[in-house]
Amino acid sequence: MKNKIEPSVSHIPDNSHHLDIKTTRPSYRLDCLMDHVGRFFSWFWLITMAVILVSVIARYVFGQGSILLEEMTWHFYGVTWLVGLSYALVHDDHVRVDLFHERFSCRTRLWVELFGILFLMLPFIGIVLYDSIPYFMDSFGNAERSPAPDGLPARWLPKMFIVIAFVFLAIVALSRLLKCTSGLFGLPKSIDKPMGRF
Amino acid sequence: MSLEQIMVVMMFATFILLLFSGFPVAWVLGGTAVLFAVVGHVMVENFGADLWFSWGSSMQLVPERLWDLVGKETLVALPMFIFMGIMLDRSGVAEELMKNIVKLFGGIRGGYAVTVVFIGVLLAASTGIIGASVVLLGMLSLPVMMQSNYNKSLAVGTACSVGTLGILIPPSIMLVLMADRLANPNASVGDLFMGALFPGFLLVFLYVGYIMVYAWVKPNAAPVPDNVEKITLKIVFNAVKAIIPTAFLILAVLGSIFFGIATPTEASGVGAAGALLLAVINQRLNMEVLRESLFQTTKTSAFIFAIFVGATAFSVVLRGLGGDTVIEEALLGLNMPPMGVLAVVLFAVFLLGFFLDWVEITLIILPLVAPIMESLGFDLVWFAILFAVCLQTSFLTPPVGFALFYIKGVCPPEIKVTDIYKGVAPFILLQLVALLIILMWPPIVTWLPSVAY
Amino acid sequence: KVRWKMPVAFKSSLPGLGSPSVFAAEQLEQASGGAMKVKVFEPNKLVPPFEILSVVSEGKVKAGYTWIGYDQGKIPSIPLFAAIPFGLKPWAYMSWYYEGGGHDMLQEVYANKGYKVHAELCGIIGPETAGWYKKPLESLDDYNGLKIRFAGIGGKVIQKLGASVTMMPGGELFQALEKGTIDATEFSLPQIDQLLGFNKIVKYNLFPGWHQPFTASYMLINKGEYDGLGDDTKALIRNVCTAATVKGLTTSEYNQGAIIAGFGEKGVTAQKLPRDILVKLKSLTEEVLAEESAKDADFKRVYESQQAFQNNYKLWEGFAYLPSDL
Numbered sequence: 001m002k003n004k005i006e007p008s009v010s011h012i013p014d015n016s017h018h019l020d021i022k023t024t025r026p027s028y029r030l031d032c033l034m035d036h037v038g039r040f041f042s043w044f045w046l047i048t049m050a051v052i053l054v055s056v057i058a059r060y061v062f063g064q065g066s067i068l069l070e071e072m073t074w075h076f077y078g079v080t081w082l083v084g085l086s087y088a089l090v091h092d093d094h095v096r097v098d099l100f101h102e103r104f105s106c107r108t109r110l111w112v113e114l115f116g117i118l119f120l121m122l123p124f125i126g127i128v129l130y131d132s133i134p135y136f137m138d139s140f141g142n143a144e145r146s147p148a149p150d151g152l153p154a155r156w157l158p159k160m161f162i163v164i165a166f167v168f169l170a171i172v173a174l175s176r177l178l179k180c181t182s183g184l185f186g187l188p189k190s191i192d193k194p195m196g197r198f
Numbered sequence: 199m200s201l202e203q204i205m206v207v208m209m210f211a212t213f214i215l216l217l218f219s220g221f222p223v224a225w226v227l228g229g230t231a232v233l234f235a236v237v238g239h240v241m242v243e244n245f246g247a248d249l250w251f252s253w254g255s256s257m258q259l260v261p262e263r264l265w266d267l268v269g270k271e272t273l274v275a276l277p278m279f280i281f282m283g284i285m286l287d288r289s290g291v292a293e294e295l296m297k298n299i300v301k302l303f304g305g306i307r308g309g310y311a312v313t314v315v316f317i318g319v320l321l322a323a324s325t326g327i328i329g330a331s332v333v334l335l336g337m338l339s340l341p342v343m344m345q346s347n348y349n350k351s352l353a354v355g356t357a358c359s360v361g362t363l364g365i366l367i368p369p370s371i372m373l374v375l376m377a378d379r380l381a382n383p384n385a386s387v388g389d390l391f392m393g394a395l396f397p398g399f400l401l402v403f404l405y406v407g408y409i410m411v412y413a414w415v416k417p418n419a420a421p422v423p424d425n426v427e428k429i430t431l432k433i434v435f436n437a438v439k440a441i442i443p444t445a446f447l448i449l450a451v452l453g454s455i456f457f458g459i460a461t462p463t464e465a466s467g468v469g470a471a472g473a474l475l476l477a478v479i480n481q482r483l484n485m486e487v488l489r490e491s492l493f494q495t496t497k498t499s500a501f502i503f504a505i506f507v508g509a510t511a512f513s514v515v516l517r518g519l520g521g522d523t524v525i526e527e528a529l530l531g532l533n534m535p536p537m538g539v540l541a542v543v544l545f546a547v548f549l550l551g552f553f554l555d556w557v558e559i560t561l562i563i564l565p566l567v568a569p570i571m572e573s574l575g576f577d578l579v580w581f582a583i584l585f586a587v588c589l590q591t592s593f594l595t596p597p598v599g600f601a602l603f604y605i606k607g608v609c610p611p612e613i614k615v616t617d618i619y620k621g622v623a624p625f626i627l628l629q630l631v632a633l634l635i636i637l638m639w640p641p642i643v644t645w646l647p648s649v650a651y
Numbered sequence: 652k653v654r655w656k657m658p659v660a661f662k663s664s665l666p667g668l669g670s671p672s673v674f675a676a677e678q679l680e681q682a683s684g685g686a687m688k689v690k691v692f693e694p695n696k697l698v699p700p701f702e703i704l705s706v707v708s709e710g711k712v713k714a715g716y717t718w719i720g721y722d723q724g725k726i727p728s729i730p731l732f733a734a735i736p737f738g739l740k741p742w743a744y745m746s747w748y749y750e751g752g753g754h755d756m757l758q759e760v761y762a763n764k765g766y767k768v769h770a771e772l773c774g775i776i777g778p779e780t781a782g783w784y785k786k787p788l789e790s791l792d793d794y795n796g797l798k799i800r801f802a803g804i805g806g807k808v809i810q811k812l813g814a815s816v817t818m819m820p821g822g823e824l825f826q827a828l829e830k831g832t833i834d835a836t837e838f839s840l841p842q843i844d845q846l847l848g849f850n851k852i853v854k855y856n857l858f859p860g861w862h863q864p865f866t867a868s869y870m871l872i873n874k875g876e877y878d879g880l881g882d883d884t885k886a887l888i889r890n891v892c893t894a895a896t897v898k899g900l901t902t903s904e905y906n907q908g909a910i911i912a913g914f915g916e917k918g919v920t921a922q923k924l925p926r927d928i929l930v931k932l933k934s935l936t937e938e939v940l941a942e943e944s945a946k947d948a949d950f951k952r953v954y955e956s957q958q959a960f961q962n963n964y965k966l967w968e969g970f971a972y973l974p975s976d977l
């Protein structure tokens with residue numbers, strides 16, 4: 001009777017809002033890659049939890065508070081959700097308002113997806129990426145560290161993950177774009193691989 | 199209408215319109231932000247429009263604001279509470295509860311529904327999210343209630359509405375996020391947790407009262423099953439035994455906050471570890487379960503944070519176009535007494551709740567209206583809880599109601615969408631009643647935070 | 652015509668600490684006859700407080716108003732311009748800043764790290780309190796194992812005494828203090844601390860504020876934007892900021908006495924640190940400052956300039972001023 005309950009939390013259990021489109025060869029490769037990256041970083045939640053526990057125990061059992069541990073907590077948390085953005089996109093887990101969407105024909109949905117990626121998503125990703133590079137470079141160039149006396153060095157490292165997260169997002173968005181053009185115009189050719197399982 | 203007002207109205211309208219295309223909310227927010235930043239920029243640079251707008255002080259601030267999100271220690275609680283909810287889901291604790299507690303209440307009219315409320319409260323006090331509660335309650339209770347010839351609407355309405363209590367009764371990721379956006383020492387996460395406790399119980403009281411009265415007025419709606427077991431000492435003992443693990447979690451999270459062992463952020467980590475421990479004790483944990491739970495935590499956190507990212511861009515562009523001034527002038531220009539303005543705000547939140555979910559409303563609307571409420575002299579904790587109760591209804595109001603989506607996924611086939619809508623309607627009314635009570639009697643919110651300090 | 656959006660690091664409602672930003676914005680508009688408009692954005696409305704330097708330097712916003720000590724992670728020498736343990740009294744700091752080359756040194760410090768900003772001293776307040784504690788501080792041993800929030804260089808000093816020093820945002824301090832997450836905290840002036848409610852929980856308020864005898868705030872203006880301004884506008888900014896600095900000082904000096912006078916009825920005890928403790932803290936501070944000097948050339952240069960002035964000033968201060976207990 002183990003695992004009787006499927007992981008059902010917080011996303012809509014029926015897949016009516018998902019796009020049942022076939023993947024393409026480049027899309028599949030890219031999705032696979034980003035899926036593995038997302039899975040790898042998911043383990044950081046466990047580390048975040050462990051750091052919190054250590055920090056609580058250190059303070060209440062040994063009377064030693066530590067900024068270092070507090071900062072580690074949110075460094076891990078921040079990096080993980082940043083990378084998670086693209087992981088959720090690989091699995092098409094971002095929330096949609098599916099009031100009309102679920103009544104659209106498959107082709108209409110593909111058009112929505114194509115326009116959305118081209119005119120909403122990619123411009124946004126591109127602009128944030130463009131501005132986050134100098135932001136990271138400033139931090140890196142001055143070897144920014146925590147302003148707290150006992151804090152972590154290399155504050156530029158988590159800042160770098162803002163750039164990385166948006167590069168990842170751009171990759172997955174392109175992969176989805178190819179799936180849309182494949183479904184609408186047959187370019188590139190679709191391949192028979194299951195969605196969401198790699 | 200001034201140019202600012204036109205731009206602000208257009209921006210909201212464009213957002214809502216694009217939302218209905220079904221493209222993910224997060225990227226609609228981000229894309230709308232870019233669109234209006236471009237429009238604003240072109241209007242100012244190329245047409246000399248009288249707008250105090252610049253590309254630099256809006257769209258270009260997104261990286262700095264993203265970094266602020268990364269560095270938000272209080273928001274670490276979000277993924278931790280999410281992981282905790284998923285683990286609790288997997289630990290089998292809820293099944294044990296259902297199996298044992300139903301024997302306690304099974305003998306009274308509407309007993310199953312009351313059991314659902316009881317378990318819902320226990321789940322609510324131990325998790326910070328609603329997805330797990332709604333799905334669990336639905337899966338565990340709907341088949342049993344159908345078997346006992348319960349009225350379909352009552353059954354599904356109870357499971358669905360009770361499941362949403364998790365977002366109001368602390369711990370709650372919604373309250374964590376609200377405290378973050380309020381950014382006011384007088385309305386800390388702890389204050390909101392304490393403030394939400396009695397309103398949560400008030401709702402529970404109203405729910406149970408409604409179910410009992412309904413079952414009494416319409417005996418066929420919630421009949422007593424034929425094969426009722428007599429309550430023996432053993433049944434009581436088993437019920438208590440089933441409650442212990444949940445009680446342990448509630449103590450770990452709320453207790454450690456209350457007794458000062460941990461901040462709300464740390465308590466979320468303690469709770470996550472506690473849920474993990476429960477899964478180990480119940481022998482439900484293996485590598486596969488752990489992996490899947492972690493992956494699911496990433497996805498669930500990511501979809502909330504993606505909306506954060508989009509809303510960050512949206513609100514900075516909105517503010518760049520003068521959005522906060524426009525809304526402040528519109529609200530204060532109503533020429534109403536403060537209570538009137540408050541009512542307008544709450545009603546607007548209730549209406550927005552039909553189309554948007556709590557994350558967008560909290561991220562975009564709350565920071566716009568909270569300073570106005572504070573300037574009108576309202577207690578911020580009280581206002582936040584009123585806001586939270588309004589937001590809780592957004593889970594239940596179609597077309598965009600998350601609890602509705604969740605329950606739809608686990609309903610037995612004989613329950614139709616209309617049954618769900620009919621079922622939650624009375625509970626939405628009950629929530630409005632609760633809202634009214636809290637409005638008329640503020641101490642129900644403000645008393646506990648005032649004595650806790 | 653100048654139209655600036657100016658994010659600030661502290662709520663403009665905090666007297667002395669945040670209020671000069673609004674004062675400066677109003678004065679600039681009035682004195683320029685409306686040619687200059689500066690709109691103040693409360694903390695986080697536009698930019699998070701810690702990001703003000705970055706956005707001004709990049710020219711995303713033209714001006715910002717902040718406690719520049721927040722940037723010590725990027726510019727090690729910057730705390731010397733923001734708050735120094737056992738440093739100068741507020742008016743003496745102003746004297747060093749205006750007459751002793753401080754203003755120019757600050758511009759150089761920014762330029763050396765590649766930041767394109769023009770900084771203008773635009774607010775200063777008197778000493779902070781040395782923190783709020785559960786019980787009176789008898790000796791420095793009491794710092795050992797104490798869980799405390801203490802910002803800046805002062806934090807490094809009491810860290811040497813075995814305290815577990817944390818940095819939390821002002822908004823979380825009350826809760827953390829009440830729940831015992833921290834045992835003690837410092838934040839700002841008595842009046843501001845009271846607005847945050849510390850006195851409701853811990854009853855011992857320690858003085859003098861050895862870690863922050865002055866706290867200075869600056870208006871940061873994007874360098875390109877500033878260089879492009881006419882001399883009239885530059886003069887206006889300089890004068891308004893000088894006025895705002897005085898205004899900040901007078902606000903902070905005016906109110907604190909009344910707050911301390913009201914301690915009795917709130918059950919708060921104001922405690923003065925004994926001289927021997929202060930002497931030890933001073934020598935520890937000097938150790939820390941020497942360590943920082945060894946690490947960063949700008950730090951060394953600014954610190955030495957301040958030391959040279961402070962040594963002379965001490966003579967004047969010792970002879971000329973009446974003892975405060977007379």
Ligand code: NA
Pocket residue numbers: 321322323324325326327363364365366367368369370
């Ligand atoms: Na909860």
Ligand code: NA
Pocket residue numbers: 551552553554591592593594595596597598599600
């Ligand atoms: Na809704």
